[in-house]
Each structure stands twice: as structure tokens, then as C-alpha cells.
Amino acid sequence: MVEVKKIFVGKSNMAMILCPGCGAAKSVNVEKFRGQQKTLSVRCKKCDKNFSILLDFRASVRKDVQLSGYYKKFGGEEWRKVEIKDLSHTSRTGIRIAGTHDLKKGDDITIKFTLNNTNHSEIERTAVVRWATDKEAGLGVTDNVPYESNLGFYLRSLP
Numbered sequence: 001m002v003e004v005k006k007i008f009v010g011k012s013n014m015a016m017i018l019c020p021g022c023g024a025a026k027s028v029n030v031e032k033f034r035g036q037q038k039t040l041s042v043r044c045k046k047c048d049k050n051f052s053i054l055l056d057f058r059a060s061v062r063k064d065v066q067l068s069g070y071y072k073k074f075g076g077e078e079w080r081k082v083e084i085k086d087l088s089h090t091s092r093t094g095i096r097i098a099g100t101h102d103l104k105k106g107d108d109i110t111i112k113f114t115l116n117n118t119n120h121s122e123i124e125r126t127a128v129v130r131w132a133t134d135k136e137a138g139l140g141v142t143d144n145v146p147y148e149s150n151l152g153f154y155l156r157s158l159p
């Protein structure tokens, strides 16, 4: 049986294709497939593995999650524990947290948590508080890491 990998396509029409056999990564322009929902067969030039990909042209994605995380205000010492409620990605990554917090709109913080993917990727990002209520806050990630590396990639690869 051939497994189908879903691949996210960025605004620039570039897709990062990872070989499930040898892990080789290749960035490919897939503009000509935009607007189509189809599975493509790919053969890895390095290890000869055949696999199938499905291109995902969605502009944004959001995922509810249940993760534990910690944040620290810029210049602060103390890490505070919060729950990560959802992750989203459009042109930037957004994070909604819940728990007892002391954040207000405009605060700059560092947020860290571990993804429940197979690699248990450790995420640590700087973010700005976009909104805050008593028990929740919305964060916008401010550091510039390509979404193909960990977080955005994790979001896009979820079913």
C-alpha cells in the first residue's frame, strides 16, 4: 500500500517534499497544480522510494490542541505554566493559551511547549500578546522561523 503525505503549499507556491524513505527534503514549485485536488506520485531521486503526496493549498489552518506550556515575560525571571489550547497559522503563527496568567495586550513574552508529534519537538518562540481575558490570551509569534521547520509544518501535517 502506498501512503499519501499531505504537503502544505506556501504563498510562493513552494512545497517542501520530504521523502519518507530517506528523509531527503526538496522544495518544489507546484504552481501548475493550484486549484486541483489530486494525488501526485513522486519517486525519490536519492533512494528510489515511490510515494504519493496530496497538495494542500489552504491559506490558513487552525488546530485545537491539549498541551502544557510555559511563558515568561521579557525581562522577567519566572516561567508560568499555562495550557496551549489551539495553534493557528496564516501568514503568522497564532497560539491561544488558557490558565491563570498576568498578561495584558502588548506584552512581549517567550512561550515554550512540546508538541505531541513523533519527534516531541520542543518549541520556544517569542510572541506578543494580542488579546487577554481573565483566563485566556491570544499570542502572535514574532520571531521569524520558516513554517516548514517544526510548528507550521506540524500544523499542516495534521489530518
Ligand SMILES: [Zn+2]
Pocket (backbone or CB within 6 Å): 019, 020, 021, 022, 023, 024, 044, 045, 046, 047, 048, 049
Ligand atoms: Zn528517499
